[in-house]
Amino acid sequence: MIQEPLLDVRNLRVRFETPRGLLRAVDDVSFSVAPRETVGIVGESGSGKSVTMLSVLRLFPPLARVAVSGQVLFEGTDLLRLSEAELREVRGAKIGMVFQDPLTSLNPALPVGEQIAESLRTHRGLSRVAARRRAEELLELVGIPDPARRADDLPYRFSGGMRQRIMIAIAIACEPKLLIADEPTSALDVTVQAQVLVLLERLQRELGMSLIMISHDLGVIAATSRRVLVMYGGWIVERGSVEEILERPGHPYSAALTRLVPDLDQPRDEPLVPIPGQPAPVVGPVGGCRFAARCAYVMDRCRQETPPAVALATEHISLCWLSADGVRPAPAPIPAGGRR
């Protein structure tokens, strides 16, 4: 267990300057990923889960006014201290990334084989011919039939699921040590989702990669990961093993997420309960718990003071006043009006 982590994120903070004020996208986030391990990050859109992982590779949208602090240690090197040129040696080569929407993630005007081969030529210095051959192998590896012919096709000739497989082939082309999959299945049909998850797991095993799985769907995380980070409003509000969080969630937000998972091991009687309200971006000065506005268990204290990190079990930590009081949110539907 005492093993040098592959990725060690310490006190990561990401701030965006927006027209409406300072957006606290990621606040004091720390976690580590061991070699060959899968870690899940779950949360709604806007929770900071994607930004956290994009910050690791410093991939921000153009013109973003962004401030990043903390440390991102990858194999002992702080990626945040690297120059843009040094970081390019890491992107795609040591850390691969799969994005959410396979329809827009591929360049519409470039044959898919070329989109895979260019990474190999850049990072591995392969010749045009060798890169092309390897690209075909990779297409085969991710389950594209007839890869020699289809490598010349433009992305629009492929279905959504196929495109996501191609996206995965791009991400693993240089056999990275870490694969970050940002909502890799969210844009896909349910049946295809399962196939893509199986593919990711298989590739992780075969290539010996670590995997960070990002999803808004705790079900997807549960199917792939052992350790889970639950994010809300830029905070990691709860962390622990999948079993702990599914069975004995400490944070009301995690508890609410578990009720959104349709089919766990045993069928449940209660219906799926959506979380009321919308996640609000954390802009400007804020105090108290960021989930307070939507929390069924909200107390006065929650609105005033930042909740403490409470250890509920080994490696199970919840950032909540409820947990400090030793109370667990109900696994059953929350009583109307919550608790005072």
Next chain:
Amino acid sequence: MHAQSPGRFVVTRIRDGLGILLLVTVVIFLLGYGLGDPAALMSPVDATPEEIENLRRLLGLDRPLYVQFVDYFGHLLRGDFGESLWQYRPALPIVLEALPFTLLLTATALVLAGLLGGINGTLAGFWAGSRFDRATNFLTVAAVSVPSFWVGLILIAVAAVRIQLFPTSGFTGWQSLVLPAVTLAVVHGGRIHLLVRSATFEEMTKPYAMVARSKGLPDRLILWKHVLRNTSVTVATTIGWEYVRMLGGAAFAVEVVFAWPGIGQLMINAANRHDFPVLQCAVIIAGAFVVATNALVDIGYRLMDARLRVA
């Protein structure tokens, strides 16, 4: 948006272009013969009312308007635009002599503007927010905010009068081309820059650009292989439409500034001398060029875009 096949599109676009040209001639006719009084316009300033009345009968201007139009349009189709009241020879050759000068000037200016705006705009959009972007940013907005003829006058004051580098008036060789072409290139290059930067920036915000960066590709590869492949049609079309814009106005004012012997200069001279046949001939010929260029750009855009999207 792409309901028609490219072939049909070409046909309808040409048909519409001809329709617009017909509309232009109708508008010109109505302006000249409906609103205005060609006989008065064509008469010398000191003509007596009887002389004007005689001329009116001579020109058949006492007939109903639609009869006159049929007559007028029939003459146009035969290339008969009337006689210049100033040079006493047919208007068409006069205009056709000026046309190459206008085309030479605008084509040169467009190449300059396209290079200037296309390259800088792409780089500025690619490195949005960079020092280069910020530096070109203000210059560009300033360039599109000043009239082109004024830029020309300033260039004359600086480059020609002070340091006597280039000729400032008329056409005496290729050196004469430099200042008017640069003038047009500054203003139109500025607009191309603005639009190309915007298109490139938009491309950079698309997920595939983020993916390309996540692969660790060097910037020049992302720019050449990924971004330009998707913006090239937009850039080409932007430059084409800018040519339409140039032909539709700015070029003529700049011609006047530099006494460039093109159509703009001809038109303004004809306007000042009340040489109505030459003026209307110039407007129709220049108008035909604008309409044709417009149609060509539209068709080119459609064909290039179709090839890109549905290879």
Next chain:
Amino acid sequence: MLDARLGRNEDIEEARALARQATLSRAGDLFWPAVIVALVLLALTGDALAPYAPTAQDVGARLLPPFATSSRGFHLLGTDPLGRDLLSTMIAGTRLSLFIGVTATFIGLVIGVGLGMAAGYYGGSVDRLVMRLAEAQTAMPMFLVAILFLVVLGPSVFNVIILLPALVWPAFARLVRAETLRLRETLYVEAAVATGCTGPQVLWSHILPNVAPRVAVLTVIEVGHVMLAEAGLSFLGIGVQPPDVTWGLLIARGRPYLAVAWWLVTMPGVLLGLAVLAFNMLARRFEVASGSAA
């Protein structure tokens, strides 16, 4: 054919393109509106602020360079061949330049918004007619037709003001048509129709308020364009005629003296450029603030 052009409203694209250059310092936020306010004040109270009467001649003070002093006093921007103070003439020109820019744009706005709403709301043959007209108008070499128009009718302030709206109305019509099409589908417009509101009522009280912000941005852009067009026509001698005076006319007036008195051409052009720049920058601010650009 319509479709090829519907996606292309260059003026709106230009507004967006301007907006995307959202990198200028915050100081610009107040500077450019201040320039416009200053110009408007100058236009309204110009005569009081001008150091000299704009038409006051002084043969003893001909073609004085900027910062020169004549027997009458100090001339910040110099004097013209008749000894008139350039700054004072430019202030006098501000009024008409702005007036033509704003009035012509406003007429174009009224026509464009009216036709655009009708096209978007009623659709069908109304839509086809309006959009064809707008398209023909854009495809037509308007500048050439403008020359002819002004030659035939005679150049005057009035004729310039009735001509220039023809250049700007299609941009308004296209923008408003697109917005109307979008809004017509919204629930509250359907509700208004269901409760018996007539077409004009719906357009006036439900659609118009919603298109207003984007029309405002376009208006600001177009005022700049119209001022440039007026300057061009006046420079060519087919626009505003003396004794009226606009910035474009001042540039034309200074042109023969370019070699000996650079300030006569430079200064009015700088002021015109500054005014148009201010309108462009203001439009850009609006677009950025309304969040329609990254």
